[in-house]
Amino acid sequence: MKLGRVVGTVWGAKQSAGLKGRRIVEVQPLHFESKVAPRIVSDENVDDLLADFTMMAVDPLGADIGQLVLVAVGSRVRDLVVGPEVETKNCVIAIVDRAELG
Amino acid sequence: MILGRVVGQVWATKQNPRLVGQKLLVVRPHTWYLPDHDCDHLIVIDPVGAQVGQDVVVCMGLPARWAAGDVRYPVEASIAAIVDSVELGEGLGEGDRGRGRIRDRENVCAV
Numbered sequence: 001m002k003l004g005r006v007v008g009t010v011w012g013a014k015q016s017a018g019l020k021g022r023r024i025v026e027v028q029p030l031h032f033e034s035k036v037a038p039r040i041v042s043d044e045n046v047d048d049l050l051a052d053f054t055m056m057a058v059d060p061l062g063a064d065i066g067q068l069v070l071v072a073v074g075s076r077v078r079d080l081v082v083g084p085e086v087e088t089k090n091c092v093i094a095i096v097d098r099a100e101l102g
Numbered sequence: 103m104i105l106g107r108v109v110g111q112v113w114a115t116k117q118n119p120r121l122v123g124q125k126l127l128v129v130r131p132h133t134w135y136l137p138d139h140d141c142d143h144l145i146v147i148d149p150v151g152a153q154v155g156q157d158v159v160v161c162m163g164l165p166a167r168w169a170a171g172d173v174r175y176p177v178e179a180s181i182a183a184i185v186d187s188v189e190l191g192e193g194l195g196e197g198d199r200g201r202g203r204i205r206d207r208e209n210v211c212a213v
Contacts, residue, residue: 001145001179003112003128032130033142041110051141061116070114070126070145072178076164080176081118093176094117099128101110102154 001072003099004029005046006063007054018085023059025092027071041099043068057090058082070094103182104144104160106131108152112145118176127152127181129160146179157185 004027012019030041031051038045043066057071060082072093078084081091110128114121125148144160149170152158158181160166166180167173 001126001177002141003143003145029141031142061118070112070117072176074163074178076167077176077178080120080174091176094112094114094121094126096112096114099110099112101128102108 001070001093002029003041003096004055004069004071005043005050006059006065006067006069008065010056016087018087019058022082022086023062024088025057025059025063025069026054027057027069027090027092028054029071037101039101041068041101042097055090056088057092058086058088059092061092061095063092063095068096068099070096104129104131104162105157105185105188106144106160107157108154109143110154120172120175121147121177124148124170124175125151127154129158129179129181131160132157144179146181147175147177148181150181150184152181152184157188159183159185 006025007028008026010024029051030049063069069092072091078091106129108127109130112126127146127148129144129146146160147170161182162179167175169180169182
């Protein structure tokens with residue numbers, strides 16, 4: 001699983017049947033490398049900690065733009081979270097309040 | 103499986119119902135040994151009871167759900183073991199394949 005911030009939502013006028021009615025979000029994962037991370041990471045202070053790529057994930061929890069989320073990757077996880085008919089491998093499994101770094 | 107160090111913990115209120123009550127930890131994979139990882143952090147479920155600062159073995163995929171005790175957990179990374187010590191063969195862990203890096207190697211080996 002990865003931590004990331006929701007940076008956008010995706011809407012498709014025409015989409016495959018499995019994605020119909022599903023909320024799809026664009027998530028930018030966190031990247032701690034060579035940066036001093038704050039002790040408590042929340043959606044307010046992750047601006048400097050974002051990776052330079054984004055990923056799409058299906059979101060059954062309804063995360064808002066700017067929120068920190070936990071994304072799980074894999075078809076089995078997808079089966080368990082949203083069902084096997086959804087054409088994605090990335091799923092939002094939690095909306096994160098904060099991460100405390102020791 | 104991946105060797106890494108627990109650096110923190112994650113709290114979430116709204117989450118998949120099967121994750122409720124589970125401890126989620128932030129792990130930084132060690133990159134000085136050969137396996138590389140596409141992201142520099144990893145959130146794992148912790149059935150073992152690891153503490154921040156400890157080195158752990160993280161297993162990925164289906165075995166992660168086995169390690170967590172239930173294949174219905176919607177996770178793909180789980181702590182399988184807490185590391186006491188790591189012994190490396192001569193010349194290993196030096197990043198000689200061009201992508202590994204030594205990070206806290208002495209520290210890890212002495213834990």
